[in-house]
Amino acid sequence: MGERSGQCERGNMEDDVEMGAGGNGGVELDDMKKRLKEMEDEAAALREMQAKFEKEMGSVQDPAAAANQANKEEVDSRSVFVGNVDYSCTPEEVQQHFQACGTVNRVTIRTNKFGQPKGYAYVEFLEPEAVHEALLLNESELHGRQLKVSAKRTNVPGMKPYRARRPNPYMGFRGRTPFMPAPYFFPPYGYGKVPRARAPMRYSPYF
Numbered sequence: 136m137g138e139r140s141g142q143c144e145r146g147n148m149e150d151d152v153e154m155g156a157g158g159n160g161g162v163e164l165d166d167m168k169k170r171l172k173e174m175e176d177e178a179a180a181l182r183e184m185q186a187k188f189e190k191e192m193g194s195v196q197d198p199a200a201a202a203n204q205a206n207k208e209e210v211d212s213r214s215v216f217v218g219n220v221d222y223s224c225t226p227e228e229v230q231q232h233f234q235a236c237g238t239v240n241r242v243t244i245r246t247n248k249f250g251q252p253k254g255y256a257y258v259e260f261l262e263p264e265a266v267h268e269a270l271l272l273n274e275s276e277l278h279g280r281q282l283k284v285s286a287k288r289t290n291v292p293g294m295k296p297y298r299a300r301r302p303n304p305y306m307g308f309r310g311r312t313p314f315m316p317a318p319y320f321f322p323p324y325g326y327g328k329v330p331r332a333r334a335p336m337r338y339s340p341y342f
Contacts, residue, residue, distance in 0.1 A: 211289045213240075214259040215269045218283035220244065222252050232277050233258050237265025257287060 217229065226242040233239055238261040245253045260266060266286060273284040 208289050210259060211287045213261070213263050213266060214257055214287040215266055216255065216283075216285050216287045217258055218255045218285075219280050220252070220254055220256050220282065221278035221280050222254060224252075224278055226256070228277070229256055229258065232275070232282075233260075233269055233272065236260070236268035236272070237262045 215233075220229065224244070226244055229242045229244070230239045239258060240261050241259040242256060243259075244256040247253060258269065260269070270284055270286065272282065274281045275284075276282070
C-alpha cells in the first residue's frame, strides 16, 4: 500500500510538472504575439510618418518647380531654333538678320566645351507674334548658308528623346539576326591530326 501510494504521488507530481510546463509555453507564445503586434504597429506608424513627410516636402518643392517650368515654357514660346548657322557667324549678325521680325531680346549660339560653335542658335523675341514672322525666314541665306528656322521645343525634365543610330554607309546594312551556332565538325583523323600524303612507290627490279 505504501509503495502504491508513493507511485501515485510521483505520478501526480509528474502530471503537475508537465501541466506547469505547458502553461509557461502558452504565456511565452502570448508574449511573442504581443511583441510582434507592437513591432507591426511601430512599423506602420513609421511608414505613415515617412509618407506624410514626403508629401509635405513635395508640396513645398512643387510650386517652385511648376513656376520654373511655366516660365521656361513662356520663354520658349517666344523663341525659335536656327540651324545650319555658319561657324564664323556672330550673335550680332544673327540679331540683325531677324531684326525685321520683331524686337530680339537675346541670341544664343551654342558652343562645345572647347568654345567652338556647334552650328545652331536660339533667338528669343520680346513678342510671341514675332515667332511667326521668324518662321517665314526659313531657308533664308546668311553667310552663304541656308538657315533652318523652326519653333523652339520645351524640354520636359526626365524625358530624353530617342535618337536612332545612323547607319554607316561603309559597313553596309547589318540587321539583327538571331544567333545560329555553327554545326560541330568532327575531324575524321582525330583532333589536331591531318592525313599525310605518301609518296608513290617507285618500281625497283632489285627488290
